[in-house]
Amino acid sequence: MKTIETRHDIRIKTLKRNEYFDDLPEPMLKEISEHMHLREYQRGDVLFWEGDPCDSLHIVEQGSAKIFRLSPQGRQYIVRILQEGDTFAEVPAFDGAVNPVNVEALEACRVWVIDGELLRGLIEQHPQFARKVLTNFGRMLRGMVRMVSEMAFYQVTHRLARLIAELPQEKSAPHWTQEQLAARLGTVREVVARSMKELERSGAIKVEDRRIQIADQEIFSQWMQ
Structure with missing residues (x-):
């Protein structure tokens, strides 16, 4: 893993394309952009393991990765395949706890990382951002319920x-x-x-x-x- 230098306007453009930040006012976007950076991973690199601290929101800029869990017997279950533009690690970013899944790069990829402590502060200070987070978490929960229902029925x-x-x-x-x-x-x-x-x-x-x-x-x- 290595960190890539980026321009301020590129960071702002990335935020405006993301579902968490797309309609936030410019001053908030500027503040967030100062607490984000770009990382590069190679195929097979593990971004983080289940149980690891992961106090950041992640956005795929380029490439793909998989979110997966492992059974006690070592069997892998893929929760989601991440593509360009997808956001992940929302849970630890917003609750401050450890990561509940594993994430591995399926190919060379670049991923934006945004400081979780900053985002939790924005939730407390800006109801507009808090509503965005709640809306997206609701969508994620509905998706998980659908996945469980399909496996059962x-x-x-x-x-x-x-x-x-x-x-x-x-x-x-x-x-x-x-x-x-x-x-x-x-x-x-x-x-x-x-x-x-x-x-x-x-x-x-x-x-x-x-x-x-x-x-x-x-x-x-x-x-x-």
């Missing part, structure tokens, strides 16, 4: 279809391996391989150059229901 093939629907279709998008898909769905690679074949045989998807593409939207939509 849907078979792996249906959950796989729903996950594929969320993946970017562009050729430049990061490639997901079957191991990563399995980790994201809370299952094992062999089960994902069988479910993938089932979706292919039905005509819902096709796999070219190890990339998953939706072949028939109508059939695919049936699998998502």
